[in-house]
Amino acid sequence: MTTKKARGTWRSALVLGATAGLAAVGAVTAVSAQAAAGCRVDYQVASSWAGGFNGDVTITNLGDAVNGWKLTWTFTAGQQVTQAWNATIPAGTSNITATNVSYNAAIPTNGTVNFGFSGTQNGNNPVPTNFALNGTACTGGVTPTTGAPTTAPPPTTAPPTTPPPSGVPYANSPDGFAGAAGTTGGAGGTTVTVTNQADLERYASASAAYVIRVDAAITVSPYGKEIPVKSNKTIVGVGRNGQIVNGGFFLGEGTSNVIIRNLTIRDTRVASDDPDDKDFDYDGIQMDTANKIWIDHNQIVRMNDGLIDSRKDTTSLTVSWNVLAEGNKSFGIGWTTNVTARITIHHNWIHHTNSRNPSTDNVAYAHLYNNYLQSVTGYGNYSRGYTKMVLENSYFESVKDPFYKDDTAELRQSGSIVTGSSGKQQTGGSAFNPSSFYSYTLHPASQVPSLVKTYAGPQAAIGS
Structure with missing residues (x-):
């Protein structure tokens, strides 16, 4: 067997659909407005093994603050997600929708949010390129946007864990x-x-x-x-x-x-x-x-x-x-x-x-x-x-x-x-x-x- 420490990274600017608000029950509703919007997505294959891999995704918000998000993409080689952390991702499909969990819905301007997942692959694991945030595909810049409200469903299950503390939590000397x-x-x-x-x-x-x-x-x-x-x-x-x-x-x-x-x-x-x-x-x-x-x-x-x-x-x-x-x-x-x-x-x-x-x-x-x-x-x-x-x-x-x-x-x-x-x-x-x-x-x-x-x-x- 072989392990591929691939570092496939996709960086792009995404046009955000609109400024969003998170309802008490977890549904996300976008508000039509003239808002500066843009985002970078860093996607990495953190580790890989026969039949599976771990992925790591970081969203950087380059536009106005966002409160409530969905990131979508499509795996072109049949990869599927089996489990996720710091986001909710339905299993059993190559058309991926990653939805915020309660503790990371807000992304301030120039702020980031990170989530990860484990998935299946058959030996061909290309990096996806068609990311979209809150329904709007990437365009390569930060632009004013308007749009009709969109609604995202709440997570189907409550998150089993709470977020880690900010900053690197480990020491760089023996403990x-x-x-x-x-x-x-x-x-x-x-x-x-x-x-x-x-x-x-x-x-x-x-x-x-x-x-x-x-x-x-x-x-x-x-x-x-x-x-x-x-x-x-x-x-x-x-x-x-x-x-x-x-x-x-x-x-x-x-x-x-x-x-x-x-x-x-x-x-x-x-x-x-x-x-x-x-x-x-x-x-x-x-x-x-x-x-x-x-x-x-x-x-x-x-x-x-x-x-x-x-x-x-x-x-x-x-x-x-x-x-x-x-x-x-x-x-x-x-x-x-x-x-x-x-x-x-x-x-x-x-x-x-x-x-x-x-x-x-x-x-x-x-x-x-x-x-x-x-x-x-x-x-x-x-x-x-x-x-x-x-x-x-x-x-x-x-x-x-x-x-x-x-x-x-x-x-x-x-x-x-x-x-x-x-x-x-x-x-x-x-x-x-x-x-x-x-x-x-x-x-x-x-x-x-x-x-x-x-x-x-x-x-x-x-x-x-």
């Missing part, structure tokens, strides 16, 4: 247990940019400190190889350019002070090993007795074994703002009888996975917060062995056994939302107080899906 331990990666070392496997391996395995910028899709050979990473390294994708294809990373015993950030790591599946992934250990990131590790803003998908494996007392680990998807085994933690590890897991979007989401075995302090688990068929957050787990303000949607524990483990939960899910929701024990180790900010669980769909995974602003 959680990795931050508390003083993780700095390759800071202070030489900065290099790599575009091939030989250079990546040479710098990643060096004894000196390096900041390694990955500015290309690097296909790893032999298939499934986990590139060794030594201490005092930062490996960061340049914008959304950095990809590790058909391979992953390995952090062995004694490896310390490593940052892996803003990369897409993908595609080591072996068809003959489905569905158990027992014969080929081709992980996205494997850590054995490592410490002071920050794994942040990566997209890790379709690996033959674990997307992430934290093994053999790996500690002072923070895993944040990642997309972990399309895997049989998402995130395994344990492979030890010791109970010493300290791990923070927050703001990750884990979707379309089976087991280990994560499976957390014999971890002294496991702090999980503001994660979004979606379409999980095996089990969700599992506190195993003698783990003490604190679970806060996460969002579980269509998850089997959202959270539960062994009799010997502890799990304290607060503030999470569970919807469309079934099975175990077990708690017990006082666990521990994360704020005694580090400071952190909790977002309301209702904001988590929008937050991680917008900000998890590789970001254009990181590593550039």
